[in-house]
Amino acid sequence: MTTDRPKTPLLDKIHSPKDMKGLGDRDLERLTQELRSETISAVSVTGGHLGAGLGVVELTVALHAVFDTPRDRLIWDVSHQCYPHKILTGRRDRIRTLRMKDGLSGFTKRSESPYDPFGAAHSSTSISAALGFAVARDLGGKTDEGIGDCIAVIGDGAISAGMAYEAMNNAGHLGKRLIVILNDNEMSIAPPVGAMSSYLSRLYAGAPFQELKAAAKGAVSLLPQPFQDGAKRAKEMLKGMTVGGTLFEELGFSYLGPIDGHDLEQLLSVLRTVKARADGPILIHAITQKGKGYAPAEAARDKGHGVSKFDVVTGEQKKSPSNAPSYTKVFAESLLQEAADDPRITAVTAAMPDGTGLKLFHDRYPSRCFDVGIAEQHAVTFAAGQAAGGLKPFCAIYSTFLQRGYDQIVHDVALQRLPVRFAIDRAGLVGADGATHAGAFDIGFLSNLPGMVVMAAADEAELKHMVATAVAHEYGPIAFRFPRGEGVGCEMPERGEVLPIGKGRIIADGAGVALLSFGTRLSEVQKAAEALATRGIKPTIADARFAKPLDTEMILDLAARHDALITIEEGAVGGFGSHVAHFLAEEGVFDTGLKYRSMVLPDIFIDQANPADMYAVAAMNAEHIEAKVLEVSGVEVLTKRA
Known part of the structure; x- marks a missing residue:
């Protein structure tokens, strides 16, 4: 696999956006080229979201060059496009730890950097958050550096969600200075669907209708191919709306665009104009290409949305061989x-x-x-x-x-x-x-x-x-x-059978301790049982199958025949184990002296790592199940926690 890093003499001098302020426009253009190369190189090592970041390289450079981040709050919707942003904001030395244990998050994260003012990973939250910052700014909210402009960057897929329109409607009503950039690449994770996508298609062409837009060089005549071809899709105002209006203007936003999101000169001109002149909510419509500048991503059906580690030269992804179907x-x-x-x-x-x-x-x-x-x-x-x-x-x-x-x-x-x-x-x-x-x-x-x-x-x-x-x-x-990833490699039936509702199954009969599993931790339970057998302990293993309705008959039987009952599930407290405990309490079973434990995800949010390491943090792998059995059996053991 090719891992040689690209030569980036200009990017090497950028340790924060402040280092970009003295650069001329030509140097900024060079910076975009080096930033794109560095992004490709980094993701080839880590895997992750490639296409989205490549599509906003020019936009990322332009935003940090024009605005005064982090005082100006830059909020990336979903934020799978934030890798170039992280490189420019003091995290380049850690960029090859993306999505790894103790490394950088694959999304924006408040605790990671002051340049990430709002965390994200789910879509369509950016406009609401940016509007909240704008209100905090105008009402004197307390922050260390104060609050300047509030900028939301949202994709054409994310803007199709209802929450985005709720936010825009509210923003238009409040009239606060707010900048929304619609990053329109005609593709979210999958090709966008619905009336909003069709509406945006009709906005790809037409004559400028605002002096501001003309001043900012946003006229369609300035767009290169293939965007001028898109002009043929006819920018028609929706029927029934006032002449010169658009959907966004009806919501109270000044609309500027469409502009070429890969033309840095045009982007800089637009953003400088907006920074100098905007006095209310404004939407800038930028057309971009997901995967821009890297041929394998441009050619991929999903434009390189999510990739594993890959060879930079060929684009060939390196994937582990599958032992079982996903x-x-x-x-x-x-x-x-x-x-x-x-x-x-x-x-x-x-x-x-x-x-x-x-x-x-x-x-x-x-x-x-x-x-x-x-x-x-x-x-x-x-x-x-x-x-x-x-x-x-x-x-x-x-x-x-x-x-x-x-x-x-x-x-x-x-x-x-x-x-x-x-x-x-x-x-x-x-x-x-x-x-x-x-x-x-x-x-x-x-x-x-x-x-x-x-x-x-x-x-x-x-x-x-x-x-x-x-x-x-x-x-x-x-x-x-069911979880992400491969199955365990078991024998598959030709056809699925209808299970009796609310009935579990006994996997292995034992004595002393019963392990009642709900979900795919069952394989870890079985590994723990193998280790316990070397100590002369043979627990009963059961697969609940159902959290609701509970198999109360099986649970009472397990409780009656064992000294201890342990439930295991891949979920937070309040789930399967809590329902079992409630049932046993109501039945008076605990009065008989039954020892009960419930293994659930801990009351924390667990940061990224490989799943085995994450379950180690949760203390839910085979070794932890073994230790829990030994604990309730009265056997002292030193347990390892991540």
């Missing part, structure tokens, strides 16, 4: 198998057709698959409407993103007992994306809802059974969770 692939293929026999099965995702595996479903059944864009709230209620209409919708959303639709799960699904099937990917700790993407809370926030069925797959074969179980379940909502 859980995501097992879910997708199982759903396809079920959908072939049941035309009522549909699939819904929120801008993650690849990540959830539903692209396979869309390719086979396009009329039954719906990507609603970055709109988890809508996705849940949309699925609820389908269920009320007699369909069998599978709503496939990452655990961390399902949090965004919680009110809809409660009000629109659970309260009405509608049979929406929730396929919850990325359950538990996810590795390099860190705390922002950890699936830590869904067991708790779903299991407390009346009528909800909550399952967790112990392995890929169990996941196949749970897809079949969800298809057959017609009496209310049902959810099944």
Whole structure:
């Protein structure tokens, strides 16, 4: 793998944005070239989000050159495009630790740098946060350096979410000086969908209609190819709006654009003009290309959104060989198998057709698959409407993103007992994306809802059974969770079997201590049991399968036959173990002297590392399970914690 670092004599002199202030425009142009090369080189070593950062290199340089960060608050929406920003803001010496244990976060993070005024990783929050900073500025909020301009950079995918419009509507009403930059690359993680995307397409061309725009060189006639070709898509004002208005102006923003987001001269001119003249909320519409300047990323279908380590020369990614299918692939293929026999099965995702595996479903059944864009709230209620209409919708959303639709799960699904099937990917700790993407809370926030069925797959074969179980379940909502990454390599059934609701299974009978696992920690439980066997301890191992409803019969049996019961789950306190404890307390089982322990994720947010290291921090690997058994058995042992 090629790891030689590029020559960057100008970038080598930049230790903070203050070092850019004395550079002329030609030097800034050179800086963009070196910054792009350094970004490519760094991500080739670490892996991560490549295309998004390459698409905003010129914009990043221009923003830091024109504005006075960190006093001027620069907020990156989602922030997977922030690697060039980190390089320019004093973190270049650590840039090759991106997404690694004890390294730089792959997203903006307040505790990491004063140049990251607001943390992000979920989409569509930047305008709300920037407006909050603007209000704090105008009301004399206390900060060390004071607050200057407030700038939000948001992509065309993220601006399709409702929260962005709620913020813009409020900003237009308040009239505060606020700068929003729409980074329009016609592509978020997947190609953007919906009316907003179509509207932006109609904005790609037309004559300037503001003096400010003309002064800032934002006229379409100044755009190079292929942007002038885009002019043919006709910048027409939406019907019914006032002459000279746009959707953004109707929301109270001055609109400037579209401009070429890779033309540094044009960007500098626009930003300097805005800095000097803006007196209220303004939206700058910049057209960019994701993966810009690196041919392998430009050619990739996802424009190099998420990449593993790669060879800079060839762009070839280095991936570990797979020993088993990924859980995501097992879910997708199982759903396809079920959908072939049941035309009522549909699939819904929120801008993650690849990540959830539903692209396979869309390719086979396009009329039954719906990507609603970055709109988890809508996705849940949309699925609820389908269920009320007699369909069998599978709503496939990452655990961390399902949090965004919680009110809809409660009000629109659970309260009405509608049979929406929730396929919850990325359950538990996810590795390099860190705390922002950890699936830590869904067991708790779903299991407390009346009528909800909550399952967790112990392995890929169990996941196949749970897809079949969800298809057959017609009496209310049902959810099944599974982690990121490969399965354990177990033998796969030809077809999933419908599991009896609320029934677990005994994996191995033993004595003294019972280990009741919920989810894929079962493999770690089995490793712990092997180690315990060398000490003459043989625990009973059970797979709960269901957090709700609990298999109360099995739990009472385990409690009656053992001195101690330990539950293990890949979720936070308040989930499966809490429900088991509540049940046992109500049954009076603790009065008999049963020792009970619950192994859950600790009450902290765990930073990025590989999953094994993250579970070590959580004290939930095999060695920790072994130590817990020895503890309740009265055997003293020194435990290792990360």
